[in-house]
Amino acid sequence: MKSTKPRAAGRKRVSREWDLRLYIAGLTPRAVSALENLKAICEEHLKGLYHIEVIDLLKNPRLALGDQIVALPTLVRKLPVPVRKIIGDFSNTERVLVGLDLRPRAGLARPVPGGKAS
Amino acid sequence: MAKHRSTAVRGREKRIGSGGLGKALPKCPTGIAGLDEITGGGLPLGRPTLVCGRAGCGKTLLAMEFLVRGARDFGDPGVYMSFEETEAELAANVASLGFDIPGLVRRKKLALDYVRVARNETEETGEYDLEGLFVRLGSAIDAIGAKRVVLDTIESLFASLPNDGILRAELRRLFSWLKNKGMTAVITGEQAHVDQLTRQGLEEFVSDCVIHLDHRVVNQVATRRLRIIKYRGTSHGTNEYPAMIDEGGLSILPITVLELSVRATRERVTSGVAPLDAMLGGGYWRGSSVLMTGTAGTGKTSFAVAFADSVCRRGGRCLYLSFEESPSQVARNMASIGFQLTRHIRSGRLLFNSVRPTSYGLESHLVNIHALVKRFRPETVIMDPITGLGGMGNTDEIKAMLTRIIDYFKNERITAVFTSLTDAGSSFERSEVGISTLMDTWIILQMVEAANERRRILSILKSRGMAHSHQTREFRFNSRGIHLLDFNGGPAPSGEASRRSERRS
Numbered sequence: 323m324k325s326t327k328p329r330a331a332g333r334k335r336v337s338r339e340w341d342l343r344l345y346i347a348g349l350t351p352r353a354v355s356a357l358e359n360l361k362a363i364c365e366e367h368l369k370g371l372y373h374i375e376v377i378d379l380l381k382n383p384r385l386a387l388g389d390q391i392v393a394l395p396t397l398v399r400k401l402p403v404p405v406r407k408i409i410g411d412f413s414n415t416e417r418v419l420v421g422l423d424l425r426p427r428a429g430l431a432r433p434v435p436g437g438k439a440s
Numbered sequence: 441m442a443k444h445r446s447t448a449v450r451g452r453e454k455r456i457g458s459g460g461l462g463k464a465l466p467k468c469p470t471g472i473a474g475l476d477e478i479t480g481g482g483l484p485l486g487r488p489t490l491v492c493g494r495a496g497c498g499k500t501l502l503a504m505e506f507l508v509r510g511a512r513d514f515g516d517p518g519v520y521m522s523f524e525e526t527e528a529e530l531a532a533n534v535a536s537l538g539f540d541i542p543g544l545v546r547r548k549k550l551a552l553d554y555v556r557v558a559r560n561e562t563e564e565t566g567e568y569d570l571e572g573l574f575v576r577l578g579s580a581i582d583a584i585g586a587k588r589v590v591l592d593t594i595e596s597l598f599a600s601l602p603n604d605g606i607l608r609a610e611l612r613r614l615f616s617w618l619k620n621k622g623m624t625a626v627i628t629g630e631q632a633h634v635d636q637l638t639r640q641g642l643e644e645f646v647s648d649c650v651i652h653l654d655h656r657v658v659n660q661v662a663t664r665r666l667r668i669i670k671y672r673g674t675s676h677g678t679n680e681y682p683a684m685i686d687e688g689g690l691s692i693l694p695i696t697v698l699e700l701s702v703r704a705t706r707e708r709v710t711s712g713v714a715p716l717d718a719m720l721g722g723g724y725w726r727g728s729s730v731l732m733t734g735t736a737g738t739g740k741t742s743f744a745v746a747f748a749d750s751v752c753r754r755g756g757r758c759l760y761l762s763f764e765e766s767p768s769q770v771a772r773n774m775a776s777i778g779f780q781l782t783r784h785i786r787s788g789r790l791l792f793n794s795v796r797p798t799s800y801g802l803e804s805h806l807v808n809i810h811a812l813v814k815r816f817r818p819e820t821v822i823m824d825p826i827t828g829l830g831g832m833g834n835t836d837e838i839k840a841m842l843t844r845i846i847d848y849f850k851n852e853r854i855t856a857v858f859t860s861l862t863d864a865g866s867s868f869e870r871s872e873v874g875i876s877t878l879m880d881t882w883i884i885l886q887m888v889e890a891a892n893e894r895r896r897i898l899s900i901l902k903s904r905g906m907a908h909s910h911q912t913r914e915f916r917f918n919s920r921g922i923h924l925l926d927f928n929g930g931p932a933p934s935g936e937a938s939r940r941s942e943r944r945s
Contacts, residue, residue, distance in 0.1 A: 345572065347571040347572065347574075347575050352567060352568075352569070356566075359566075379571075379572060379575040380575065383575045383576065383578070383579035384579065386572050386575055386576045386579075387553070387576065390555065390556050390557065391572035391576075392555060392557050392570060392572045392573045392576075392597070392601070393562070393568045393569065393570055393571075393572055393573075393601060394568060394569055394570070394571040394572045395568065396562075396568075396572065406563075407562045407563075408562060408563040408564075408565050409562050409563070409564055409565065409568045409601070410564050410565035410566035410567055410568045411565070411566035411567050411568070412565045412566055413565065413566035413567070414564075414565045414566050417563055417564065417565040417566075418563075418565045420563060421562075421563030421565060
């Protein structure tokens with residue numbers, strides 16, 4: 323929420339500043355590997371441009387309401403706009419890149435389930 | 441009865457649903473009119489119940505009423521998790537039923553959570569689970585100490601989240617998690633085809649109780665029905681029960697649950713016509729049903745009114761359901777033969793309910809009659825005439841409805857008089873809707889032509905459990921009421937003779 327405040331200033335640097343929010347519920351093995359996978363992808367594609375905030379819903383369940391969290395782990399890209407959501411443990415790097423708009427969607431707007439672009 | 445029993449069970453076994461194999465399954469009352477009767481006390485306590493049906497069948501209303509009545513009448517706080525409507529929409533939808541959702545939320549009796557998952561907006565990048573939903577639900581339950589939960593309609597998740605396999609496994613986990621928490625849950629599911637109950641086969645996960653709602657149009661009249669498809673560990677009615685949504689919410693009419701165990705009384709009530717009482721050996725049995733058939737103008741209404749008048753004069757209450765005439769019309773006509781109904785209406789002993797049969801469906805009539813009887817508590821009900829309902833559905837439906845009504849009256853020990861119009865020319869013994877077998881007493885009014893005069897005659901075709909007269913009697917009206925005369929089939933006693941014989945009777 324706070325990060326969206328300096329909106330006017332943020333707009334110009336939209337493509338360079340990445341504000342990511344990762345929702346988990348406790349440090350489950352899946353949550354740990356999700357964070358590792360995400361960090362690895364960010365280091366490779368967004369080095370120095372990103373910020374990851376990890377929100378543990380077990381500590382503060384009410385935070386699930388704001389971003390309408392149902393599935394876990396969920397990553398919300400607050401910036402750059404538009405807001406994007408991806409779910410899963412980020413083990414499918416291609417899908418993560420597509421979900422974060424770092425790679426154009428193959429063909430149609432909707433990816434074919436299971437159809438890997440790599 | 442059933443309610444008391446279940447409360448006792450509930451007290452003994454405590455709240456949290458313990459072992460499902462127990463003899464009497466603990467129940468959680470819904471407070472919805474009629475539903476607790478047909479389920480023998482309510483939904484399975486501490487277990488999920490699936491409520492399914494097509495769009496617009498009343499699933500959301502049933503679910504919401506379950507929570508609101510639970511919070512208001514049974515002190516059980518509840519969580520409503522909606523996947524389709526926002527909190528504001530939900531509150532607005534039921535505000536007209538007098539459900540104060542914002543108030544209940546303020547008093548922490550109710551928690552609403554609108555879960556919005558945009559359709560296919562999320563990219564799936566690997567394994568995931570629905571722990572977020574669990575966390576939300578869990579925190580809402582803990583915040584208000586909820587005992588009841590509604591998930592409406594959780595199937596929408598299938599349209600929004602990828603990977604059906606994960607979803608199915610997670611839903612299974614969710615339902616058993618709810619069970620472990622001891623939540624009595626209502627899960628709604630939408631029926632898309634006739635041959636399946638829910639789109640995603642939720643009935644496979646929710647195995648304790650499945651309720652089906654139906655809203656269909658028969659003869660241009662919309663009717664709602666409810667059926668219990670499955671209720672593990674409980675004997676339940678398997679019929680389709682008529683249901684209705686009115687300003688009080690949902691009501692279900694369970695009345696075919698006639699346990700032919702109604703205690704018959706030995707008490708008699710006067711028919712309001714002394715010679716007729718004599719013919720019946722002392723009047724009608726209290727709590728019996730009386731059918732009065734006859735062609736047009738034979739005086740069916742007059743006999744019914746004579747009965748109503750005598751009940752009111754004794755200080756009893758009578759509910760008069762008129763399907764053809766307005767109250768003032770009946771009152772005016774009957775004043776001409778000496779029955780002053782206006783007086784009874786004013787004193788509150790006689791309640792008139794005039795409504796055109798076609799104003800609404802059979803089920804609605806049934807519900808209305810129920811509501812009226814519940815409120816007014818009459819000892820006598822008159823339905824004049826039941827043939828008016830003829831245009832409302834096919835014979836079977838009308839018969840079913842009348843059966844319910846008669847059973848209901850019997851259970852309530854209400855003496856009921858039904859009038860029925862016979863078509864001129866058709867055999868009077870063939871009563872229109874084939875309900876004569878349900879009646880205890882059947883009186884036939886006829887018009888015969890003899891010696892250039894139309895004369896009205898009365899006979900008792902049957903009267904269960906009484907040594908009734910087999911005579912045919914002539915009757916006449918004058919300004920002081922109904923008078924029975926001997927009928928000898930011969931020429932009418934003319935002038936003076938006629939008046940003399942009138943005085944005699």
